[in-house]
Amino acid sequence: MLMGMAVPIQLWIAFPVTQAHQSRMNPIKSRRQSGASSIFSGGPRVVGIVDSPGAMRSARRLKAGEVDFLEWRADCLGGQIFDSPTPWIVTVRHPSEGGANRLSVVQRRALALEILPRATILDVEVRSMPQMLEVITAARGAHVGILASFHNFQKTPTTARLQETIQRAYDIGADAVKIATVTESASDMARLLALFERAPLPLAVMGMGRLGMASRIALATAGSVLNYGWIDRPNVSGQWSVRELQSLLAKCVNLA
Numbered sequence: 001m002l003m004g005m006a007v008p009i010q011l012w013i014a015f016p017v018t019q020a021h022q023s024r025m026n027p028i029k030s031r032r033q034s035g036a037s038s039i040f041s042g043g044p045r046v047v048g049i050v051d052s053p054g055a056m057r058s059a060r061r062l063k064a065g066e067v068d069f070l071e072w073r074a075d076c077l078g079g080q081i082f083d084s085p086t087p088w089i090v091t092v093r094h095p096s097e098g099g100a101n102r103l104s105v106v107q108r109r110a111l112a113l114e115i116l117p118r119a120t121i122l123d124v125e126v127r128s129m130p131q132m133l134e135v136i137t138a139a140r141g142a143h144v145g146i147l148a149s150f151h152n153f154q155k156t157p158t159t160a161r162l163q164e165t166i167q168r169a170y171d172i173g174a175d176a177v178k179i180a181t182v183t184e185s186a187s188d189m190a191r192l193l194a195l196f197e198r199a200p201l202p203l204a205v206m207g208m209g210r211l212g213m214a215s216r217i218a219l220a221t222a223g224s225v226l227n228y229g230w231i232d233r234p235n236v237s238g239q240w241s242v243r244e245l246q247s248l249l250a251k252c253v254n255l256a
Contacts (some may be wrong), residue, residue, distance in 0.1 A: 019175035028189075039120065040175060040226075044221075044224060044225060045068035046067050046227055046229060046242055047069045048062065048066075048193070048242045049229070049231060050071060051235055055232035056077070056082065057232070058232045060082065061065050062220045062231070064245065066089075067246070069086060069120070069226065070087070070089070070115065071088075071090075071123070072089070072090045072091070073093060074112070075099040075100045075101055075108070076100045076101070079111055088119055088174065089119070089120065089147065090112070090122055091124070094108070097150075099152055108131055112132065112135040113134070116144065116174075120144065121144065121145040122145070123147045126169050146173065146176075146180055147177070148169035148177050148178070149178035149179075152182065153208065154182060155188075163195070165179070166195065166201075174200040175202070177204070178203075178256070179203065180198050180207075180208060180211075181208065183211040183215045184209050185211070188206065189214070192207060193222050196205070196223045201222060202225045206228060209237055210237075210238070212238015216245070221253050229241055229242035
């Protein structure tokens with residue numbers, strides 16, 4: 001499926017870090033300044049999504065090493081995270097980016113602070129970062145990685161719009177950026193693949209929809225540091241199960 005796909009990629013995509021960007025004072029001390037952003041290094045990692053009681057039961061049965069991270073969707077499940085040998089990515093998703101239960105910013109902030117002690121990585125939408133500075137600052141103090149995320153369930157925006165989103169996250173002090181968009185065409189795939197050229201920080205990029213499955217393997221091969229799969233059942237179209245994803249990445253990425 002991947003080998004036969006002709007994807008026109010514009011490879012000269014730059015993310016210029018201008019003198020103005022360099023001199024701009026971030027409201028949050030970035031982990032990049034201390035060299036501790038290595039949590040996002042080391043090749044593509046597989047993330048299992050825990051967003052339902054069924055996913056909780058399945059996640060408890062996973063063996064050590066079957067996934068690299070588990071993602072706790074607190075907007076779906078609240079703050080009672082179970083003990084696991086697998087490190088946690090925690091998030092309280094914004095309602096406009098697929099969050100459940102229509103939680104207000106006050107509710108999401110309180111819930112994020114509640115689950116933060118369990119986190120290795122905190123996922124906060126780029127749009128939410130100004131309202132979640134208290135949580136991000138607490139995460140910094142606890143040496144928790146900051147993953148700034150952007151989700152679009154209708155389309156893949158223009159390259160300029162995606163670059164702007166990544167630059168905003170960089171300016172605020174994120175350690176990595178997650179981009180998830182609907183991929184219905186080769187040009188959608190090309191825009192996502194092109195993001196890896198000269199990106200200012202690590203990226204986790206994935207597609208949804210008709211080309212979602214193909215995109216997730218191609219993007220992991222291109223450099224996506226976090227790659228999400230379902231444990232119990234898919235929560236969006238175009239996802240692999242974590243076991244399928246681990247197997248495919250072992251063949252496509254981790255070649256000797």
